Amino acid sequence: MGQITDATLxxxxxxxxxxxxxxxxxxxxxxxxxxxDNPGSYELTTQEHVKHNLPVGMMLDD
Structure with missing residues (x-):
C-alpha cells in the first residue's frame, strides 16, 4: 500500500x-x-467468527 503524500488529504x-x-x-x-457517508454501512463481527471463518451475522438498526 502506498503512502499518502498529500498533506491536505x-x-x-x-x-x-x-x-x-x-x-x-x-x-x-x-x-x-x-x-x-450517506448512504453508509458498518460491519461488525466477533473474534470467534473471524477465528473460525464464519459468515458475518447481520444486525440492522434503523
Missing part, C-alpha cells in the same frame, strides 16, 4: 478518525453516524 483523514473515536468515546451516536 492526510489532515482530512486524521480529522475524520479523530471525530470517529471522539464520538465513540463519548457514546455520541449522532456524532459517530456523522462520520459516515
Amino acid at each position: 492526510l489532515a482530512r483523514v486524521d480529522n475524520l478518525q479523530r471525530a470517529y473515536t471522539h464520538a465513540l468515546e463519548r457514546r455520541n451516536m449522532e456524532g459517530w453516524l456523522a462520520t459516515f
Whole structure:
C-alpha cells in the first residue's frame, strides 16, 4: 500500500478518525453516524467468527 503524500488529504483523514473515536468515546451516536457517508454501512463481527471463518451475522438498526 502506498503512502499518502498529500498533506491536505492526510489532515482530512486524521480529522475524520479523530471525530470517529471522539464520538465513540463519548457514546455520541449522532456524532459517530456523522462520520459516515450517506448512504453508509458498518460491519461488525466477533473474534470467534473471524477465528473460525464464519459468515458475518447481520444486525440492522434503523
